[in-house]
Amino acid sequence: xxxxxxxxxxxxxxxxxxxxxxxxxxxxxxxxxxxxxxxxxxxxxxxxxxxxxxxxxxxxxxxxxxxxxxxxxxxxxxxxxxxxxxxxxxxxxxxxxxxxxxxxxxxxxxxxxxxxxxxxxxxxxxxxxxxxxxxxxxxxxxxxxxxxxxxxxxxxxxxxxxxxxxxxxxxxxxxxxxxxxxxxxxxxxxxxxxxxxxxxxxxxxxxxxxxxxxxxxxxxxxxxxxxxxxxxxxxxxxxxxxxxxxxxxxxxxxxxxxxxxxxxxxxxxxxxxxxxxxxxxxxxxxxxxxxxxxxxxxxxxxxxxxxxx
Ligand SMILES: NC(=O)c1ccc[n+]([C@@H]2O[C@H](COP(=O)([O-])OP(=O)(O)OC[C@H]3O[C@@H](n4cnc5c(N)ncnc54)[C@H](OP(=O)(O)O)[C@@H]3O)[C@@H](O)[C@H]2O)c1
Numbered sequence: 363x364x365x366x367x368x369x370x371x372x373x374x375x376x377x378x379x380x381x382x383x384x385x386x387x388x389x390x391x392x393x394x395x396x397x398x399x400x401x402x403x404x405x406x407x408x409x410x411x412x413x414x415x416x417x418x419x420x421x422x423x424x425x426x427x428x429x430x431x432x433x434x435x436x437x438x439x440x441x442x443x444x445x446x447x448x449x450x451x452x453x454x455x456x457x458x459x460x461x462x463x464x465x466x467x468x469x470x471x472x473x474x475x476x477x478x479x480x481x482x483x484x485x486x487x488x489x490x491x492x493x494x495x496x497x498x499x500x501x502x503x504x505x506x507x508x509x510x511x512x513x514x515x516x517x518x519x520x521x522x523x524x525x526x527x528x529x530x531x532x533x534x535x536x537x538x539x540x541x542x543x544x545x546x547x548x549x550x551x552x553x554x555x556x557x558x559x560x561x562x563x564x565x566x567x568x569x570x571x572x573x574x575x576x577x578x579x580x581x582x583x584x585x586x587x588x589x590x591x592x593x594x595x596x597x598x599x600x601x602x603x604x605x606x607x608x609x610x611x612x613x614x615x616x617x618x619x620x621x622x623x624x625x626x627x628x629x630x631x632x633x634x635x636x637x638x639x640x641x642x643x644x645x646x647x648x649x650x651x652x653x654x655x656x657x658x659x660x661x662x663x664x665x666x667x668x669x670x671x
Contacts, residue, residue, distance in 0.1 A: 366634045367606065369396045372613045376401035379457055379503075380612070381450070381496075383435060383489065384464025386413040388575030389511070392605035393461055393612070395421045398428035400613070402459070407435035407446065437464055437488025438474035440661055447495035456502040459612050462489040462545070463511045468534040469581035478660065479527040480581075481537045486544035491661040493552065497563075497668070506563045509611045510549035512542045512622070513569050514630050517641045519543030521649055523656070534582075544653060546622070546640050551650035553620040555668040564619035567640070568611040571625035571632050572597060573604025599625070599632040610635035 380397050384390040385406035398404045398421060408414030414432035422428050433450060436442035450457075465485045474483035493500075493508055500506040519539030524530075528537050546567050553565040578590035598604075607623040617623075622640045627633030643649065658664050 367610055367614070368634075369399070369606070369609060372396060372400040372609060373615060374401050375613065378459065379403045379405075379454065380459040380461065381405045381407055381457060382461045382463055383407045383437065383492070386410060386417050388577060388601050389570055389573060389605045389608060390461070390463045391417050391421075392601050393463060393608050394430070395425060395428075396605065396609055397459070397612070398430055399425045401427075403429040404431075405450070406430060406432045407464075408432060409434070409436040409438075409442075435492070436475075437492065438480060438484045440476050440488070440491055440663075442475075443488055443491045444495065447492065451496065451499055454499060456506070457496055457499040458503045458506050460493065460496060460500060460506070460508045461511070461608060461612060462493065462509065463608065464488075465511065465541075465577065466581050467538050467577050470534065470583055471528060471532040471537075472581075473527075476660075477527075479529075479532070479537060481541040482526060482528075482544065485538075485541035486548065487657060487661050489545070490548055490657040491663040493548075494658075494661075494663040494665045497665065500563045501561055504562065507612055508549070508552065508563065508565045509608055510545045510565070510567045511569065511608060512545040512549070512567050512640075513538075514571070514624070515539045516542040516546050516569075516644055520643065521547070521653055523652065526656070543641075543644055546644040547646070547650040547653050548657070549622075550620055550640075550645065551647075551654050552668075554647070554650075555665070556619065559667060564617075566611045566617060566619060566621055566623065568607040568623040568635075569630070569638070570604030570607055571599060571627070571630055573601050574598035575601050575604070597631070603632065607635040
């Protein structure tokens with residue numbers, strides 16, 4: 363499996379439900395569209411519901427059978443995450459697939475509504491809280507999956523517990539790399555905790571390689587945007603290709619929990635989905651445990667039944 367896997371190999375998803383964060387653009391849009399094309403009922407979780415509705419309409423125009431809903435979720439605001447999880451859980455009895463995809467990259471230092479550095483807060487803490495609040499729904503499904511979206515840049519990341527929020531020293535790309543390493547540490551620690559409690563839910567990770575989306579220009583400083591846009595035009599693969607590892611991790615039958623899926627090309631920049639290796643730092647269980655505890659403290663979201671791995 364893995365060689366030239368494409369969306370037409372996604373098994374029938376009829377009867378399954380999925381939630382994609384950051385579905386209003388880029389990879390999330392493609393993932394939502396292809397899951398819906400395969401028959402999954404998909405919720406597009408977006409901070410801008412107007413944009414989400416427009417995306418849902420654009421998907422329906424190419425996939426008329428798509429079963430979509432749009433819900434408001436701002437991952438840079440833990441109150442919004444809690445409100446979303448309350449609404450979502452009240453309206454459903456299970457969730458088969460959660461794709462933790464939304465993200466921001468390399469802005470000048472900014473903070474979330476809760477005062478967290480924007481990238482650590484949105485990319486990691488928001489998804490940590492969301493997943494914790496949706497655990498009951500996931501465990502009510504048969505073999506649910508959580509797919510956390512990381513990046514090859516996790517390899518240059520380091521979790522700086524002394525300055526997690528970049529208050530003493532902030533470097534934009536370092537902070538992004540830290541957040542993407544945190545995504546992987548979380549995915550693997552979640553998998554260990556799920557297995558320890560004999561859960562039927564599985565946690566996996568994926569990365570898209572280098573894909574042309576708005577990530578590189580959305581919040582980066584204005585001066586560097588033309589360079590980033592040029593990089594996208596010259597070197598990136600399409601969002602459709604970049605989304606394949608996420609779709610593979612979410613839907614290919616029989617995948618083990620804890621695997622990391624990325625493109626099979628040189629440097630994992632482009633290509634078709636395959637199993638790839640996380641950095642050693644991403645597999646450090648002590649760092650993962652500590653990050654988990656800190657994340658519970660910061661977000662106030664306790665994974666009650668997941669006390670130890
Ligand atoms: N593109 C690449 O080459 C690449 C490489 C490695 C990893 N990734 C990862 O892939 C994921 C998707 O990125 P992308 O490339 O598709 O970028 P994108 O086109 O910029 O999409 C990012 C999505 O995240 C959403 N988002 C941002 N902040 C949010 C918040 N506070 N609450 C809720 N949603 C929020 C955005 O919403 P709006 O539409 O409202 O802005 C958008 O839907 C990210 O996790 C990124 O780190 C991408």
